[in-house]
Amino acid sequence: MVLEYIKSVDVLDGQDLHSKFHDIKEKTGISPRDLFSALYISFLGKESGPKAGWFLSVLDKKFLEKRLKEVIK
Known part of the structure; x- marks a missing residue:
């Protein structure tokens, strides 16, 4: 669900x-x-770590997609 959402938006x-x-x-x-x-x-x-939404929003969208695909496998 997280991956689908990230793919669906232009700007995080x-x-x-x-x-x-x-x-x-x-x-x-x-x-x-x-x-x-x-x-x-x-x-x-x-x-644990920083607030997840804000932390992930500063990362490159393609990197997020790639990493989520890797961990889903």
């Missing part, structure tokens, strides 16, 4: 990403800890 915005993560959490029932830990491990190799 920290607040929009943050909101989308919470939408995903609500729709899937995944705990906030599990969702955000998965993102942090995927991009930082750690279980």
Whole structure:
């Protein structure tokens, strides 16, 4: 769901990403800890980090797509 969202937008915005993560959490029932830990491990190799939406919004969109595809496999 995160990958599809990133692909669907032209410009990544920290607040929009943050909101989308919470939408995903609500729709899937995944705990906030599990969702955000998965993102942090995927991009930082750690279980915690800076606010995910804002952190990911400053990264290159193509890099985000590539990395998410790698971790989904």
